[in-house]
Amino acid sequence: MEDKIKNDILSVLKDSINAIKQDDATKLKDTSDHVIHDASIFQDEHTISVAVIIYAVAKIFERLRYREYKSWGIFHRAIFENLNTAYEALGKDNVEGFEYHIHKIIQDLNKVEEKFRKYIFEVIERAKVSKASRVYEHGVSLGRTAQLLGVNEWELMEYVGGTGIADVKFSISKSIDKRIKLARSLFK
Amino acid sequence: MNNVVFDSSTIISLAMQDLLWILEPMKKMLGGEFYVCEAVKREVVDKPLTGKKFKYEALFIMNMLEKGILKLYHDDLTVETNKLMFLCNHAFKAEDWIKLVDEAEVQSLALALKLNTAAYFVDERTMRLLIEDPKLLYALLKKKLHTKIDANRDNIIALKKLASNVNVLRSSELILRGYELGIFDKFIFREDMRKVLLDGLLWGTKLRGCSISGNEIDDALRLEKL
Numbered sequence: 001m002e003d004k005i006k007n008d009i010l011s012v013l014k015d016s017i018n019a020i021k022q023d024d025a026t027k028l029k030d031t032s033d034h035v036i037h038d039a040s041i042f043q044d045e046h047t048i049s050v051a052v053i054i055y056a057v058a059k060i061f062e063r064l065r066y067r068e069y070k071s072w073g074i075f076h077r078a079i080f081e082n083l084n085t086a087y088e089a090l091g092k093d094n095v096e097g098f099e100y101h102i103h104k105i106i107q108d109l110n111k112v113e114e115k116f117r118k119y120i121f122e123v124i125e126r127a128k129v130s131k132a133s134r135v136y137e138h139g140v141s142l143g144r145t146a147q148l149l150g151v152n153e154w155e156l157m158e159y160v161g162g163t164g165i166a167d168v169k170f171s172i173s174k175s176i177d178k179r180i181k182l183a184r185s186l187f188k
Numbered sequence: 189m190n191n192v193v194f195d196s197s198t199i200i201s202l203a204m205q206d207l208l209w210i211l212e213p214m215k216k217m218l219g220g221e222f223y224v225c226e227a228v229k230r231e232v233v234d235k236p237l238t239g240k241k242f243k244y245e246a247l248f249i250m251n252m253l254e255k256g257i258l259k260l261y262h263d264d265l266t267v268e269t270n271k272l273m274f275l276c277n278h279a280f281k282a283e284d285w286i287k288l289v290d291e292a293e294v295q296s297l298a299l300a301l302k303l304n305t306a307a308y309f310v311d312e313r314t315m316r317l318l319i320e321d322p323k324l325l326y327a328l329l330k331k332k333l334h335t336k337i338d339a340n341r342d343n344i345i346a347l348k349k350l351a352s353n354v355n356v357l358r359s360s361e362l363i364l365r366g367y368e369l370g371i372f373d374k375f376i377f378r379e380d381m382r383k384v385l386l387d388g389l390l391w392g393t394k395l396r397g398c399s400i401s402g403n404e405i406d407d408a409l410r411l412e413k414l
Contacts, residue, residue: 042284141293141313141314144293146290157311161395161396167403168328171317173356174356176361176400176411179357182307
């Protein structure tokens, strides 16, 4: 793992662990955004996994009603303990240990009660699409982004359509007048 | 004969708006073929058929292929695709080369170049900027990535040279031209509904991922004197 990626992931994990201790969902969400630049440049699977998980955890923490589930404690422990251990492993350059504990989060989440588990995995899938739209916003193509985040292009297009990505000045490369002139010359 | 190539993003935004039906009349207006490459077919038919959400749309597209409204190009495009992939994914560098595009998008462009098509339809933004205005893409990357971006002039110039005759259009222009040719007239039951219709169609395509801005939509309505 490149040093820059490692250091950025360590910083994000540290901030995320503190945010979880403080029960601060907003801080968690902001933290997941910090790695999006790296995800867009390096397109590294570790960076992407961390960004998605942290964002998903933030969304779950936001919804206070989830804390009423009996297995909220199991969920909290799965996230907190595995992120902590992943952080410690990566700090010692143990990339395998880091990967193991990031993947273990998903395995441990399978132990929560069925209804809560269903919501968690839906949130994780939506988090992938949300983070994918951020990578697209950064300039990576839709197809490449979909491939990186493991989402399908259909869902990603549906999502990005609702953002303001197409409205930024960098998105306009030719006037619609010129485009329709061409269309008129072709379709008669 | 004028032929055009469709990228998956254009077909997807038409499909999600239930507007795939316009391809048949528009093909007649073109008098040529609507080509798609194998990688696009995988994205718009094969993949959604394995899921639940877009299965119906995939079947509709399959039907268009069966009927010949969309024509699948079968010949090998590996050499051309790999060359273009290299240029696109070695155009800009941060700490490492930024892999901007994937195979399906580039394969569509390779097909457009091979067949020297009259237009290349792509609704997503990055491919369009790479072809039409790489300086704008460079500015976008610099702004969004908050890091030094190096542009490889040789690769960008080589790409620009290869794609110099590529005319990019989007589903929005296909719909706009279709509107001008009257294919949506059956939905206009009062003249004052024209603006509502066109506005709805273009916003529909934008909200389903076509990279068209709100200002461009306003310009389109002004063009049509609405």
